[in-house]
């Protein structure tokens with residue numbers, strides 16, 4: 001075992017670098033994982049589930065893009081194609097992006113950032129993970145049964161069929177996953193309210209926590225609507241009571257209102273946590289205090305609130321009344337302002353910083369580039385006249401991949417790299433990490449930028465075959481997708497490799513000032529022995545680089561400990 | 574695959590711009606100008622954001638021995654300005670989008686009216702004289718209103734060149750209007766996912782140069798016996814005059830006998846007589862349906878006397894004959 005640097009002197013401020021026992025090795029055996037109440041272990045299980053789902057959804061994406069290389073049949077017929085884009089969309093939204101940052105990363109990091117020993121309700125947390133697994137099983141069942149071809153939006157009356165087991169299975173999956181999401185949200189809200197350490201007022205919270213808080217608000221307020229909508233659709237399918245199906249006297253547009261009442265706020269469940277990650281990553285890796293803390297924090301809350309009022313912008317051509325369309329268009333613009341504010345604040349944070357191009361920062365910068373495009377293209381869709389042309393085309397597909405895949409997932413990737421040393425206790429290869437990031441960035445833009453042009457030029461979405469003039473852009477897009485696929489595999493391989501061969505990570509490799517960097521990497525089972533004292537999480541000068549350790553230590557102990565030998569460890573090689 | 578594939582055609586086609594297909598309706602120009610207005614604003618901000626980002630990346634990259642400098646952690650004027658300026662710009666965007674949308678969505682008081690029925694995976698356009706066609710024909714320079722209904726699931730009618738689109742919703746009517754500005758053919762497609770052949774639910778809009786040309790086309794098109802084979806014409810009557818409601822083509826009888834294999838088969842009647850189903854028999858059955866009732870059916874078929882001409886009936890006979 002490596003040298004353990006432990007500060008047994010209680011008066012020493014010197015952080016604990018490595019510990020013999022941490023949350024990963026403190027107990028063994030499958031039971032110690034499956035029945036764990038440790039938020040970190042639960043988070044890791046989420047992370048693994050999300051990764052598996054990401055590759056499953058990604059595999060579908062590769063097959064779809066391959067089919068689209070030509071308007072003629074390459075791999076599959078239209079029925080298979082339609083099922084595949086449905087599963088791709090449903091898996092990526094419900095199993096990857098929604099739980100990605102909050103449930104996986106949030107679970108691991110939130111309590112540590114708060115200096116707490118765990119979340120407020122550890123059992124509920126484990127329950128939420130099992131609900132996630134259970135919901136995912138329903139999705140797998142839908143996949144195995146086959147025949148789910150409604151699109152992830154389940155629009156009625158197409159999704160009203162007699163006894164279609166796969167539609168019902170998928171809807172049950174959505175219902176159960178919704179509860180998982182609600183439990184996580186509830187847990188986070190209570191944890192943030194009740195378990196902040198001494199000194200951490202609301203406005204001393206790291207912005208990632210503000211983002212998770214705003215996300216959790218949406219999760220608990222919007223998800224029930226999705227649950228009910230899913231149930232109603234199941235009831236409609238089984239008992240044909242006539243809510244959504246016009247042939248039974250129902251209203252198909254009502255379904256769209258219900259669906260987007262959840263699903264628009266849900267897009268902020270996907271992006272807000274990623275924005276929180278970016279606030280941390282940009283500040284830490286630029287070694288600068290975040291600029292405009294309050295504006296960023298308030299804008300998260302503003303997004304959460306306004307996000308509830310704009311669902312109708314998905315329905316400008318659905319036949320809803322003109323007046324309603326006009327109102328929704330106007331409110332939609334209001335959500336774009338908080339996003340713009342955040343972008344400018346992040347940029348200003350970099351000003352006069354000392355920017356290190358670590359892999360996490362590379363993902364952070366990619367996020368800025370991509371989110372700029374994703375957010376700005378939202379304006380074309382929020383504008384009534386242009387949305388009429390662009391609705392249901394590849395332009396929309398490109399827009400939401402820029403914000404969901406390009407921004408939310410990029411945020412997840414940034415988070416994983418930023419906190420990987422903390423989570424795994426290992427440093428990964430920055431070289432391969434950056435290569436993968438470059439591949440992801442280029443592949444992503446090559447995949448989705450051409451789709452804006454496809455959309456404006458007249459290519460509708462969810463088309464199995466297409467007019468010959470669109471082939472060139474489709475081929476470009478597919479090439480990008482392959483690069484994106486390979487690069488994400490490289491990213492995961494780099495991280496997994498580090499578990500076995502990586503250098504031991506110091507407590508604070510990047511120089512973060514928030515609390516999670518004060519406990520050892522990986523943290524012990526209980527995170528902190530004594531509740532730490534929280535200060536401003538963005539005063540980067542409070543930590544300085546220590547050659548010996550290869551990481552950052554609190555500035556006040558650098559002087560005492562340098563060369564004094566009391567608690568300085570040998571560097572692990 | 575040819576090499577050419579990898580050199581994307583940056584211009585969609587000769588007449589089209591980089592972004593859009595050619596403009597084919599009165600609203601297209603204003604939609605495009607709204608688009609370009611937003612595009613310029615967005616390009617400005619994108620260049621600003623990415624430009625600053627790259628500048629900072631270069632200028633403030635980490636160098637050994639150089640620490641980050643302390644700067645103000647907030648600045649109200651700066652932050653208010655980048656909240657207020659974008660807000661003002663989005664208000665302008667909203668406004669131009671809104672006015673152009675109103676033009677697009679306010680149906681003119683007088684217009685040429687065409688009914689549209691969408692069903693999996695075909696379009697049917699019904700002209701004022703009752704003629705039904707799977708392509709949309711319109712005269713140039715005239716307001717046209719489409720009143721749309723769906724037989725099954727959601728569809729959406731989209732003509733990219735006209736920059737207009739509207740969902741077709743089962744259980745209610747939706748409306749769309751346009752005024753075509755250039756003669757020619759354009760794509761018309763389904764934009765709302767509707768199942769297996771969604772991507773093949775594409776047809777043409779044909780814009781005729783003058784109203785005269787259009788009227789001439791309609792006259793000839795609806796003269797069914799001239800431009801269709803008798804079997805096609807018969808099928809048309811079968812579908813549009815209501816035969817389809819009681820007579821199937823798959824051999825399973827509904828309210829009336831199926832047409833499958835009918836021609837040449839022996840028919841037994843309720844009065845005990847029988848006859849081989851030939852042209853004369855079918856003709857009588859259409860004009861005097863109550864004269865003889867086939868065993869197992871009720872006398873419910875209405876007469877079509879005066880509604881179908883001899884030529885029409887000949888076509889129907891040809892159609893039934895073709896149902897082997």
Ligand code: HEM
Pocket residue numbers: 153267268270271313314315332333335336339374375376378379381382383387390391392396399400403404408
């Ligand atoms: C600046 C902010 C944004 C604006 C103004 C905006 C606006 C819009 C509008 C108006 C639509 C409807 C387009 C249509 O269907 O015709 C749309 C679609 C969509 N947006 Fe955004 N958006 C923004 C940011 C985001 C973010 C941050 C996300 C998610 C992370 C997102 C995800 C989506 C999704 C998933 C769809 C389409 C879903 C579907 O139809 O399958 N958007 N956006």
Ligand SMILES: [Cu+2]
Pocket residue numbers: 263264267310311313314
């Ligand atoms: Cu939305």
